[in-house]
Structures are given as C-alpha cells and as structure tokens.
Amino acid sequence: MRKADLINRISENTGIAKVDVLVTLENLFKEVKKSLTEGENIYIRGFGSFITKKRAAKIGRNIKKNTAVEIPEHYIPAFKPSKEFVDQIKGKNLS
Numbered sequence: 001m002r003k004a005d006l007i008n009r010i011s012e013n014t015g016i017a018k019v020d021v022l023v024t025l026e027n028l029f030k031e032v033k034k035s036l037t038e039g040e041n042i043y044i045r046g047f048g049s050f051i052t053k054k055r056a057a058k059i060g061r062n063i064k065k066n067t068a069v070e071i072p073e074h075y076i077p078a079f080k081p082s083k084e085f086v087d088q089i090k091g092k093n094l095s
Contacts, residue, residue, distance in 0.1 A: 036077050048081040 007025065011018045032050050035042055042050040057073040081089075 044082075046082055046084055048079055048085055051078050051080060052076065053078045 003025070007018055007021045010016070010021045010025075014021075032042060036050060036052050039052065041052065044050075052075045055074050055076055058071050060069045060071045061067070062069050
C-alpha cells in the first residue's frame with residue numbers, strides 16, 4: 001500500500017476530505033521525524049513505539065578496495081510494534 005492508497009482509505013472510512021487527510025498524515029510524519037531527531041521516543045498504546053537505536057562503532061570492509069573502514073557510532077530510527085499488534089499479525093495468513 002502506498003501513501004496515496006492510505007489517504008484514500010482513510011478518507012473513505014471517515015468521510016474527511018482527502019486534502020485534510022493528506023495534511024494530517026504529513027504533519028504526523030513531520031512530528032515523528034522531529035521528535036526522533038530530538039531524541040524523544042513516541043509511544044502509541046496498542047500500536048507500537050517509534051524509537052531511536054544506538055549503533056556501536058565498528059570496523060567495516062570495502063571489499064572492492066580491500067580496505068578497512070571505521071564506521072562511527074550512530075543512531076537509527078526504528079519501530080517496535082506492540083504486543084497486541086504482533087499477536088494480531090501472527091494470527092493472519094499473509095501469504
């Protein structure tokens with residue numbers, strides 16, 4: 001499902017104009033990015049958590065040049081689904 005499909009479904013299910021749904025979704029994405037950039041995690045009960053994970057520094061390899069490359073410590077965004085969400089997906093046959 002693409003963002004446009006999601007906007008269409010939400011608009012059909014709620015009766016809210018597609019433009020308003022688009023603005024709301026864009027603002028949600030913007031706030032999630034902003035909060036994670038500031039180091040603040042987002043917890044949505046029954047859905048999951050948007051968190052930042054710390055990756056330790058490590059030595060990587062450039063196999064084309066056969067050289068070692070130091071990869072510094074950094075943070076990455078991650079999503080951790082809630083237990084209810086995981087249980088709901090486990091019960092489905094998605095293939």
